[in-house]
Amino acid sequence: MDTAYAYSVLMSIKHGLLALLAPGPKYGYQLKAEFETATGSAWPLNIGQVYSTLQRLEKGGQIEADGVPDDDGRVVYALTPSGRAELADWFGSPIAQESRPRDELAIKLAMAVSTPGVEAREVVQAQRSQAMSSLQSLTRLKGTVPEEDLARVMVIDSLIFAVEAEVSWLDRCEARLRKARTTQTPEKEAVQ
Amino acid sequence: MTANPVLELRNAGKVYGAGATLVTALHGASLSIAPGELVAVRGASGSGKSTLLHLAGGLDAPSTGDVLVEGRSLSGLSRKELARLRRRSVGYVFQDLNLVPSLTAAENIALPRELDGARAAEARTEALAALEEIGLREVADRFPDEMSGGQQQRVAIARALVGPRRLVLADEPTGALDSETGEGVLRMLRARCNAGAACLLVTHEPRHSAWADRVVFISDGAIVDETTASAPVAVDLGALT
Numbered sequence: 001m002d003t004a005y006a007y008s009v010l011m012s013i014k015h016g017l018l019a020l021l022a023p024g025p026k027y028g029y030q031l032k033a034e035f036e037t038a039t040g041s042a043w044p045l046n047i048g049q050v051y052s053t054l055q056r057l058e059k060g061g062q063i064e065a066d067g068v069p070d071d072d073g074r075v076v077y078a079l080t081p082s083g084r085a086e087l088a089d090w091f092g093s094p095i096a097q098e099s100r101p102r103d104e105l106a107i108k109l110a111m112a113v114s115t116p117g118v119e120a121r122e123v124v125q126a127q128r129s130q131a132m133s134s135l136q137s138l139t140r141l142k143g144t145v146p147e148e149d150l151a152r153v154m155v156i157d158s159l160i161f162a163v164e165a166e167v168s169w170l171d172r173c174e175a176r177l178r179k180a181r182t183t184q185t186p187e188k189e190a191v192q
Numbered sequence: 193m194t195a196n197p198v199l200e201l202r203n204a205g206k207v208y209g210a211g212a213t214l215v216t217a218l219h220g221a222s223l224s225i226a227p228g229e230l231v232a233v234r235g236a237s238g239s240g241k242s243t244l245l246h247l248a249g250g251l252d253a254p255s256t257g258d259v260l261v262e263g264r265s266l267s268g269l270s271r272k273e274l275a276r277l278r279r280r281s282v283g284y285v286f287q288d289l290n291l292v293p294s295l296t297a298a299e300n301i302a303l304p305r306e307l308d309g310a311r312a313a314e315a316r317t318e319a320l321a322a323l324e325e326i327g328l329r330e331v332a333d334r335f336p337d338e339m340s341g342g343q344q345q346r347v348a349i350a351r352a353l354v355g356p357r358r359l360v361l362a363d364e365p366t367g368a369l370d371s372e373t374g375e376g377v378l379r380m381l382r383a384r385c386n387a388g389a390a391c392l393l394v395t396h397e398p399r400h401s402a403w404a405d406r407v408v409f410i411s412d413g414a415i416v417d418e419t420t421a422s423a424p425v426a427v428d429l430g431a432l433t
């Protein structure tokens with residue numbers, strides 16, 4: 001997995017947890033459940049991830065244990081002033097385009113065009129079918145979420161617009177490949 | 193058990209012109225839509241999408257093959273029967289809207305119902321309800337040239353949905369609409385289908401076509417692909433750490 005992507009994912013879990021602590025102190029298991037609810041269950045977290053992230057945040061001074069652990073040894077975490085500042089900074093600054101994953105698909109298509117024996121249009125078609133299918137299932141999911149449930153609808157929309165961009169781009173690739181083929185054919189004949 | 197299809201295209205093809213100007217707009221296309229189904233058509237400009245819809249709505253006769261609506265071949269119908277079917281069972285949203293310029297929004301919507309024998313007052317009540325549903329109650333008494341492009345488009349959609357239409361054919365119904373209004377139209381079409389109608393929708397927007405049960409892709413007059421929803425996608429971040 002792309003390390004830049006893994007990094008940006010870790011950063012968003014970290015900031016997501018800080019955001020959930022903004023209204024008041026919470027337990028780790030509570031944070032896991034609230035994170036999933038807030039993002040429309042699109043990103044399930046495992047509890048280990050939550051605790052390792054909380055440990056990192058505690059070490060970094062952005063959160064602290066609030067009072068003593070309960071009888072089961074569970075700790076309530078609270079934001080520190082430094083954590084609150086970091087959260088404000090996160091909301092206040094846009095996410096850089098470069099922190100997005102490197103695009104395996106674009107690389108694959110670039111290779112498909114130049115590799116002998118590979119029919120690039122078929123690669124495009126197959127990819128577009130599967131992107132369209134995903135778009136359909138995401139839309140079906142959206143149809144089941146009440147529009148008042150803003151957080152979930154917005155997260156699902158984010159996934160929908162991203163997949164739609166891929167489909168539109170693949171439409172464009174197909175058109176380019178088709179045009180390239182019709183303009184190239186006479187040349188090939190001229191050579192023969 | 194599968195219900196009888198509302199619309200069936202059997203190897204339907206369309207050729208325009210003759211000789212040097214001959215254009216094969218549609219090669220034998222086969223497609224069947226059951227009650228409750230929403231099917232979207234995608235494809236580049238000039239690929240044959242509107243041609244397909246024209247054949248499905250009986251606006252044009254196929255050069256080859258057959259088109260059946262509610263089990264009846266359109267080629268076997270008299271002009272009168274065909275006109276009746278189009279008024280009563282088929283709602284059509286034209287790519288160029290086709291609103292009557294001398295009629296208000298409400299009158300445009302009421303027209304097919306009145307032609308079909310509904311009383312004027314009843315047709316107007318239905319028209320107002322259709323405008324309400326599409327969020328345009330306030331333009332009821334305006335003429336098409338007194339409305340924005342997007343408002344005219346929604347009036348055309350309301351006209352196609354009014355009354356007991358079992359088959360809705362919509363050609364780029366969201367072309368002039370912003371993202372939110374466009375989604376509202378798709379939610380309405382989806383609800384119509386969930387209530388038992390069959391719908392064939394042409395759209396350039398992948399996001400809108402994704403409301404369909406099936407998305408067919410046309411290239412150079414031929415259906416080359418068809419997709420359905422995949423298993424739900426969940427982005428599992430657990431694999432990353």
Ligand SMILES: Nc1ncnc2c1ncn2[C@@H]1O[C@H](COP(=O)(O)OP(=O)(O)OP(=O)(O)O)[C@@H](O)[C@H]1O
Pocket residue numbers: 208209215216217235236237238239240241242243244287
């Ligand atoms: N009445 C006609 N006479 C001659 N050719 C026609 C006629 N109608 C359509 N065509 C041709 O048939 C082909 C398919 O046209 P059609 O209108 O179905 O395309 P479309 O997919 O709806 O395109 P768009 O996305 O631009 O609306 C095109 O090449 C078009 O030029």
Ligand SMILES: [Mg+2]
Pocket residue numbers: 241242243287363
């Ligand atoms: Mg068209």
